[in-house]
Amino acid sequence: MEKKWQSKLFLLFLFSLLSPCVPLNLPSHGCYWTESCQNKWVGGCDAGHVxxxxSDNCHGLCPQPENSPCLPFYTHFQCCKLESPKVTDRCVKCKNKVDYGDEYVCCTDCSDPYIMDANTKSGYCMTGAELAVQLKPREHFKWVAGPWMPCSSPCDGGIRYRDVECFGQIEDISIPHYPVDDGRCSEKEMPTRQEPCNLxxxxxxxxxxxxxxxKRSGMSSWMVTLLVVIGVIAFGGLGFAGYSIYQRKNSTQQGIVYIMLDGYS
Structure with missing residues (x-):
């Protein structure tokens, strides 16, 4: 009985030593844990993987009971397939990306990319997403001038000022322009910041x-004179009309008295 147990243990040890380092169904990209226990010094990952x-139990990620705990000096390895990034147009929208000057390297699911070779930009994504690369969108710079401020003097020549700043904007991305260093804009195209005024x-x-x-005073005097003349004429007309009415009333009363006296005689 003891010999059988020892033989089984020897076969398990031999199987663990000679078992393949990676599972049969390898993922096309990303990372995975080896299905079998590998020798800590001899085992590892297949070619093209890192x-x-x-961990003895894959940090608790190995499925159970398919993968039993490894024997002493044996372990599971987490292997990641190295790949060259494919071209995409989604890296700009990802917060987790690596800046390589003229281009970005990212994972297609925007998880953290891990770059193993900065020259070839080969690496992997632990989440299983594909590694991607994108050329940076072109950035345009232009001067933006603000409104002129009031002139420093009402006459004899003054100076007025305005704010002129350099702004940048990324091509094909609907974000507002943003202030940048003035050295980004062309000095020849810079609008003037000050100019003379009220010369x-x-x-x-x-x-x-x-x-x-x-001129306004002359016009006012002429208007006053005209109003006075109109007032005199109006007053004179009213006086003449009143005198005429008065005379007419007196003449009418004398005629009536005369007729009545003539009738009695």
Whole structure:
């Protein structure tokens, strides 16, 4: 009985040592745990894969009871398939991405990408998503000028100012423009930040105002005179009309008295 147990243990040890390092159904990308226990020093992952972790029970992720705990000095390896990133247009929208100057590298599900070779940008996504690369959208820069401020002087020449800032905007992305360093914009195309204003002399402006004031005063005097004349004419007309009515009333009363006296005689 003891010999049978020892033989079984030896066969299990031999099977663990010679068992394949990776499962038969390998995923096309991403990471997985080996189905069998591998020797910590001899075992590992298949070619084209990297071992990123190892655990006796796959950190609790190995299915049970298919995978029993490994014997001493044996473990499960977590293997990730190295792949070159494929071209996509979704990396810009991902927060978790690696910036390589002119392009981004990301996972298609926006999880964290792990890059093993910065030159070839080969790596893996632990979630099983595919590794992707995208050229950065072109960024345009332009000057934006604000409104002019009031002139510093009403006459004899002043200066007025306005704010001029450099703004950037990413091509094909519907986000508002954002302020950037002025060095990003072309210095030749920069609008002026200040210019002269109110160049007329204060004396010329004063004379013009005086003439305008005199013109308004002359017009006012003429209007007053016209109103006085109209008032005199109106008053005279009213007086004449009242006198005529008074005379007419007196003449009518004398005629009536005369007729009555003539009838009695």
């Amino acid at each position: 071992a990123i972790a190892h 007329r002399s204060c004396g010329e402006l004063s004379n013009k105002r005086s003439r305008a004031s005199n």
